[in-house]
Amino acid sequence: MTQYFVYGRDRAGTGDLKGRLTEEHWAFMDRYAAELIARGPTLTEDREESTGSLHIVDLPDDEALKVFAYDEPYYVGGAFETVELYRFHNRTGRTMWEFATAVEGYNRYLVLTKDESRPLSSDHLIVYGDLRDGDTHVGRAALVEAPDAAAAAELVEAEHAEVHPGEFGGRR
Incomplete structure (x- = not known):
């Protein structure tokens, strides 16, 4: 099995469409429940609307990924x-469900970088790892909890980070 990072960035104005497709999306993801490492939406700064959909999943091969x-x-x-x-x-070696409960006043974020691999250690790393295109390292991805976006980027030790507010996903 191989772990994969899958991030769909929303097309502008598709909030209603995603709302109509949510149950179908959840039913599709239910088929992968045992293979999911992390899942959830990324959100606007005010956390009111979706901006994307993140999944980290363990699959047999690239065909299964497609x-x-x-x-x-x-x-x-x-x-x-x-x-x-x-x-x-996956440098944390765990799923998001194995992460301890959230710190009050902290939010969750997806942090993406295009920089070099490095080990990190923090109680606020939910899932963290390297992104690869074949054998080539292309960046890092981290799900973190932090008080704000700047603190999330700092936690990942990234000068130039793409930080997305997010939350754990799945059925509610």
């Missing part, structure tokens, strides 16, 4: 502007 990414209801329905697919090397 089915996961391109048969997914949000993708099929046209909700995504782009979909990023990378191999993922």
Whole structure:
């Protein structure tokens, strides 16, 4: 099995479409429940609207990845502007469900970098790892809890980070 990072960035104005497809999306993801390492939406700064959909999943091969990414209801329905697919090397060795409860006053963030790999250690790292295109290291991805976006980037020790507010996903 290989771990993969899959991030669909929402097409502008697709909030209603994603709302209509949510149950279908959840049913699709239910088929992968045992393989999911992390999942959830990224959100606008005010955390009111979706900006994307993140999944880190353990799959047998690249063909299974294509089915996961391109048969997914949000993708099929046209909700995504782009979909990023990378191999993922999970440096925390856990799933988001194994992460301890959140710190009061902290929010969750997805932090993406295009810099070098480095080990990190923090009680606020939920899932953290390297992004790879084949054998080439292309960056890092981290799900973190932090008081704000700047603190999230600092936690990942990234000068130039793309920080997205987010939350744990799945059925509510």
